Amino acid sequence: MPQSASRIPQPAVSRLSIYLRCLRSLVEQGVQTISSARMGQHCGVPHHQIRKDLSYLGEFGKPGIGYDVKHLLERLTETMQLNREHRVVIVGAGNLGAALAGYAGFQRSPFRIVGIFDNNLSKIGRRLWELEIFDIHQIEQINRHLRADIGIIAVPSDSAQEVADALVAAGIRAVLNFAPARVHVPAEIALRDVDLTRELEILAFHINRVPEAAAS
Amino acid sequence: MPQSASRIPQPAVSRLSIYLRCLRSLVEQGVQTISSARMGQHCGVPHHQIRKDLSYLGEFGKPGIGYDVKHLLERLTETMQLNREHRVVIVGAGNLGAALAGYAGFQRSPFRIVGIFDNNLSKIGRRLWELEIFDIHQIEQINRHLRADIGIIAVPSDSAQEVADALVAAGIRAVLNFAPARVHVPAEIALRDVDLTRELEILAFHINRVPEAAAS
DNA sequence: TAGATTGTTAATCGATTAACAATC
DNA sequence: TAGATTGTTAATCGATTAACAATC
Numbered sequence: 001m002p003q004s005a006s007r008i009p010q011p012a013v014s015r016l017s018i019y020l021r022c023l024r025s026l027v028e029q030g031v032q033t034i035s036s037a038r039m040g041q042h043c044g045v046p047h048h049q050i051r052k053d054l055s056y057l058g059e060f061g062k063p064g065i066g067y068d069v070k071h072l073l074e075r076l077t078e079t080m081q082l083n084r085e086h087r088v089v090i091v092g093a094g095n096l097g098a099a100l101a102g103y104a105g106f107q108r109s110p111f112r113i114v115g116i117f118d119n120n121l122s123k124i125g126r127r128l129w130e131l132e133i134f135d136i137h138q139i140e141q142i143n144r145h146l147r148a149d150i151g152i153i154a155v156p157s158d159s160a161q162e163v164a165d166a167l168v169a170a171g172i173r174a175v176l177n178f179a180p181a182r183v184h185v186p187a188e189i190a191l192r193d194v195d196l197t198r199e200l201e202i203l204a205f206h207i208n209r210v211p212e213a214a215a216s
Numbered sequence: 217m218p219q220s221a222s223r224i225p226q227p228a229v230s231r232l233s234i235y236l237r238c239l240r241s242l243v244e245q246g247v248q249t250i251s252s253a254r255m256g257q258h259c260g261v262p263h264h265q266i267r268k269d270l271s272y273l274g275e276f277g278k279p280g281i282g283y284d285v286k287h288l289l290e291r292l293t294e295t296m297q298l299n300r301e302h303r304v305v306i307v308g309a310g311n312l313g314a315a316l317a318g319y320a321g322f323q324r325s326p327f328r329i330v331g332i333f334d335n336n337l338s339k340i341g342r343r344l345w346e347l348e349i350f351d352i353h354q355i356e357q358i359n360r361h362l363r364a365d366i367g368i369i370a371v372p373s374d375s376a377q378e379v380a381d382a383l384v385a386a387g388i389r390a391v392l393n394f395a396p397a398r399v400h401v402p403a404e405i406a407l408r409d410v411d412l413t414r415e416l417e418i419l420a421f422h423i424n425r426v427p428e429a430a431a432s
Numbered sequence: 433t434a435g436a437t438t439g440t441t442a443a444t445c446g447a448t449t450a451a452c453a454a455t456c
Numbered sequence: 457t458a459g460a461t462t463g464t465t466a467a468t469c470g471a472t473t474a475a476c477a478a479t480c
Contacts, residue, residue: 009470009471011471011472012471013418013421013422014414014418016417016421017411017413017414017417017418018414020417021396021414035436035437035438036437036438037437043398044398046472046473047437048472048473048474048475049472049473051437051438051439051440052439052440052471052472052473054439055438055439055440059438059439060438061437061438061439062437062438062479062480063436063437063438063439063478063479063480064435064436064437064438064479064480065436065437065438065480066436066437066438067438079421080417080420080421081420081421081423081424082417082420086416086420086423088416095314095315095318095319096315096319098311098315099311099312099314099315100412102311103311103312103412104372105396105412105413109413109416110420111413111416111420149423150416150419150420150423156320173423173424174419174420174422174423175419176415176416176419180237180321182259182260190419190422190423190425192415192418192419194410194412194415195233196316196319196321196410197233197321197325197327198230198233198234198237199392199408199410200302200304200325200327200366200392201232201233201236201296201298202229202230202233202408203366203390203391203392203406203408204296204297204298204302204326204327204366204390205229205232205295205296205297206229206390206406207297207302207365207366207389207390207406208297208389209406225446225447227447227448228447251460251461251462252461252462253460253461262448262449263461264448264449264450264451265448265449267461267462267463267464268447268448268449268463268464270463271462271463271464275462275463276462277461277462277463278455278456278461278462279454279455279456279460279461279462279463280455280456280459280460280461280462281456281460281461281462282460282461282462283462435480436479436480437478437479437480438477438478438479438480439476439477439478439479440475440476440477440478441474441475441476441477442473442474442475442476443472443473443474443475444471444472444473444474445470445471445472445473446469446470446471446472447468447469447470447471448467448468448469448470449466449467449468449469450465450466450467450468451464451465451466451467452463452464452465452466453462453463453464453465454461454462454463454464455460455461455462455463456459456460456461456462
């Protein structure tokens with residue numbers, strides 16, 4: 001019997017995303033069935049790790065046969081809540097915010113950018129990739145219409161925390177923070193950080209060291 | 217006696233970067249000495265964890281007193297190899313590549329963008345933020361002059377692997393990959409992935425779940 | 433049936449947490 | 457000296473890896 005899906009180790013969750021990528025590509029290739037061993041070669045994860053991770057969600061495979069690619073893809077998509085649209089707002093219409101807003105990878109994904117916010121009066125009201133730039137101070141009212149559940153912070157560190165607070169006040173459920181600063185959100189709000197400087201620093205550490213795999 | 221610095225757990229290395237950020241801010245505030253307990257509050261890491269992590273590098277503190285902020289900052293900067301310039305090339309002059317090239321966070325950092333590459337003839341030869349856009353096919357020759365040791369991949373997934381190969385051939389020692397694809401590099405090359413879609417997928421998983429901290 | 437492959441249990445590994453003797 | 461805080465050792469925790477009985 002599958003364990004309650006609400007207790008899956010964080011590293012396993014993170015790998016589910018890798019499996020999804022793999023399965024999508026297998027579907028495109030027309031592969032119908034795949035074993036954990038072959039899938040492992042495909043995505044660089046040991047076969048027992050894959051089986052273990054999948055076992056947190058239920059039983060999807062047939063002994064002696066493997067997994068039905070389409071079926072597994074569907075189940076994982078469901079588990080990750082990717083079978084519904086996620087509406088995303090970006091705060092910060094600078095270089096990074098603009099690049100994220102125009103990110104082509106969102107085309108065939110459940111993530112849809114529905115609004116951009118900034119505090120710069122000369123930007124507010126302008127358009128960026130079809131989207132109007134709104135005043136960050138009005139996010140609470142505006143998000144009643146936008147109904148976004150994910151917010152991306154793409155502002156300088158100084159204002160990262162106030163932006164986070166504004167996002168939470170506006171009803172966002174998850175935050176992706178690109179500012180190189182620690183932000184605090186209530187426990188029920190999901191938060192992840194993407195810190196470019198930190199990544200480069202970690203790389204710098206590994207330069208000229210004995211090989212020890214730095215991968216995330 | 218400090219352990220050989222070449223065997224530090226990966227999670228600890230990643231936290232060193234957090235400590236650096238904290239220490240820099242403490243120096244700016246004019247704080248001279250800090251205990252692991254207060255530093256822990258400041259950066260959200262338990263005090264015993266901090267002491268443990270620092271112990272991998274040597275003995276920096278004084279019992280009963282704490283750590284000398286400037287001294288610790290210097291030693292960590294040294295350990296992370298941040299006391300020398302790191303020359304960085306970006307491959308991909310699209311939205312993301314351009315945003316990264318213009319990233320203000322690099323102003324007072326040891327990371328210096330020294331070149332941008334693309335395969336699009338209409339972009340090659342143009343300038344982006346003072347930098348000429350070079351032909352990716354000539355990276356091997358051009359990097360003899362640029363002498364970059366870090367390469368950033370900001371191209372679509374399809375070409376990520378060939379770009380990685382080109383970077384390695386050009387003598388790069390570390391790769392930061394923004395393409396949502398697995399790339400392979402020799403063991404002595406450091407590699408980290410930043411995958412926007414993956415981050416969003418993990419956030420989607422956590423939306424509407426019992427609080428379980430999704431932070432990296 | 434024989435061969436393949438799953439899901440799970442048990443063993444191993446490595447990192448985090450706790451506790452404390454050493455020492456400023 | 458008494459109080460504070462380090463660096464390290466030992467205990468705990470959780471995830472990865474290995475192994476295998478169940479089963480297609």
